[in-house]
Amino acid sequence: MKRSLTMLTLTGALLVSASALAQTMDKNVKIGVLNDQSSLYADITGAGSKLAAEMAVEDSGLSGKGWKIEVIAADHQNKPDVGTNIARQWLDVEKVDAIADVPTSSVALAVNNVVKEKNRVFLNSGAAASDLTTTQCSPNTVHWTYDTYLLANGTGKALVKAGGDTWFFLTADYAFGHALERDTAAVVTANGGKVVGVVRHPLNTSDFSSFLLQAQASKAKIVGLANAGGDTTNSIKQAAEFGIVSGGQKLAGLLLFVTDIKALGLNTAQGLNFTETFYWDLNDQTRAFSKKFSERMKNNAMPSMVQAGVYGATLHYLKSLEAMGGNPHDGVKVVAKMKEMPTDDPLFGKGTIRADGRKLHPGYLFEVKKPSESKGPWDLYKLVATIPAEEAFTPIEKSPCGLLKKS
Amino acid sequence: MGINTQALMAQLLVGLINGSFYALLSLGLAVIFGMLNIINFAHGALYMMGAFVAYFLLNLLGLNYWYALILAPIIVGAFGMLLERTMLQWLTGLDHLYGLLLTFGLALIIQGVFQSYFGSSGLPYAIPKELQGGTNLGFMFLPTYRAWVVVFSLAVCLLTWFMIEKTRLGAYLRAATENPTLVRAFGINVPRMITLTYGLGVGLAALAGVLSAPINQVRPQMGENLIIVVFAVVVIGGMGSIMGSIVTGFMLGVLEGLTKYFYPEASNTVVFVFMVLVLLLKPTGLTGRAA
């Protein structure tokens, strides 16, 4: 008797994906926030993303309407193995409906496949890989917040237009760095600028003196930092030491977050230009959200754009479910509904999700304030330019994604 | 490939500067291994602690960089001595590899704890006023702070070498680790010498951390990747030899600098290639004694 019961349970667990079609709609939703809680991206994603998801659940008001929504979180340690295992466990055993966040492209791409296989929903906010909506696009995936195309386009185009027409790249020698450099260089040349030099440094370099000296010698107006994380913050800090900015050159960080700027301090980071899609101090709505967020955060940090993206994506997901009248536990159907409904949230404003899963919203070119201009511990940026949504992301003609109908 | 002499000279000088960091860090490791036969994998984490202590001294107690240079090594060195007393001393007489494993575990703990309290983005620490700015040497712009780093590291390295190789205290230390029983018979407190030695090695790591804080972002991971390179330096230089580590540190800094000029993508790997070559040709390192 017991044996056949366990047989049944096992068969049920293994066939959960096939049975998705047979499932009826109900008002149970389980969301899993999978990200880095202990290493490089812990500040940008981490516990803050879980909080953002929880706030989205609260703001959706669905709990009061008889829905049962649960948010769980786990640390993938930036390892694809761990991320894949957790994702599978969540989808097969714990009946998670949507996985959110997932920074680190290698993990995001792996989870993308698992979610597609199991027909659930992938709400990615943390990864930069534009592959998620181009070469590896999936009907189960929505890519919020940002991608490499936006970063290149935003910063590159705006700076060239503002007069920075000669560029020198300091590139991290790995796929992501190359992609950033390639995309930005393309934008620079397309807008009349010139790339006068490139130097590639190994990943996780601590000393940039040699490379910065070369950047200085090139006399390029803009020194573009095609790297991320610790490499970026170290290159910025050392650039200040070598007097790059005071010597007249401008630094363009291609991937920077508000937590990086806070960690550098305004003295070092002042004058830096980069693109993000969210800043806590943009308007009244972002300010209101950020105040509530930082009060609930352990160290009172303001939300990063990735965490804001988790909020936006989760909120829209829940709204779509509400519009469908229940949770069909079918990823393709839900994402299709998410694309059908225009988005409107206090953080990103009004926007849409394109057929390839790409969420469209404007990008903002920011410049870091001088210490004298800052009136508070988190008063770090001033807005230089806004890049409209239509220009910010990979144009449809350039994307190989099969989901896009090209006219 | 035209060699731009100016650029080359600039890279060599930069290499020398980096070499002084390597020398200082590997000095601490060499002291600990040479004297105590412990392979201190926690060295990177202790270096990181030195930088963090400098940050706290400045931001909590208002003590600036110059105080930190003295206080941070003492504080972290004391912590190191505590580690030795409570954990490492139980490993005497056991295979070296247990020491490696224990300190590896300690490194994980220290780094993990700092990570959970301070996050990963790091904390800002500025170059002290007196050392800001730089001079234009013609072939490059040399930040004053970097020049200071070379001078100071060199001084510390030579001082340490002198103390260990040429003074009586150093002689006791060396004797105590070579033949503890005999030295104890002379009435010298051997366990205390060992603890002090470990504390000295750790203090040197912390000193390197303070030196590094103004130019590298103060983050929990800052020692992680450095530790592997420093190991390579110590192994190449000869694991027991103080002078070997100092010389190798500077030499490898220059080697790395040259690689950054000719083939920058490989600058991370050149140290390891060199290490494999040296170990094949001269197994005990360039100046070391037999393991």
Added chain:
Amino acid sequence: MTSITESADIRQTRSGSDHAIVIVAMVVILAALPWAGIYPFFIMSALCFALFACAFNLLIGYGGLLSFGHAMFLGTAGYVTGHTIKEWGFPPELGILAGTLAATALGFVSGLVAIRRQGIYFAMITLALSQLLYFIYLQTPFTHGEDGIQSIPQGKLLGLLDLSKPLILYYVVLGFFLFGFLVIYRAINSPFGEVLKSIRENEPRAISLGYRTDQYKLLAFILSGTLAGLAGAVKALVLQNASLTDVHWAMSGEVVLMVLLGGLGTIFGPIIGAFIIIAMQQYLAGFGQWVLVSQGVIFVVCVLAFRRGVVGEIAHYLRRSL
């Protein structure tokens, strides 16, 4: 100087029959686990790492050589298997073979370099070699850098067994694990194994008895590397990706931890150690940053107070050799 593996050779009783019982029990338990409701993918992952750990243990526990670069075998095999299956359309059995052979070749080449030294120098050379490989893999296009090789298709083993069905995949993986484990067991309990142990105990004496110790050590290194490669190749099929994490030195550190925790130089220790560590990663993932700290604590506790490891302590208590 107490050798790192002295704890392993306690009271060798008639261990053959003991081992047979434990092995049979292990097979039965593992075969039945999916039916008991435990998530098969977790066990499969753990089995791959258990094989990796057993292979590593062969080298340190019986050969006395601590390799700090074993990740290079795991990762290389994973990449080769992934590439041959995904890009060249190899069927799974050939893909696994290709991956394993790549690891063998790597073992041969790196072994020639590394074996000449011992102790800490050996560990450092293996670390350096694996770092070199890491940086090479970071650059070469076929590995796709930090994205890794994704969506490796599982295909049909021998044209018959559809590996995309979890239950079939499970027994296939179990089969590979048992195969690898039995190879190791056989190697340990053979004349080759005895010579290896004698080299570990006292190399000069072994040389004076006429054994070409370098050859034995090289053979052990290659065997260990090959089986670690087999683990990596199978893992690539189970998780359907191969990435830089598999060649990073942190992975080498993890396998050391698994073996240390389970019991250095014991036969079943690495398996237990691997299961515990993988379970921690999976089930404690909700606690985020504390996973690394707990790993560090386990290292420290094991070295200070628990040197024999889980299985070693049990074996000591039962006065058997496990």
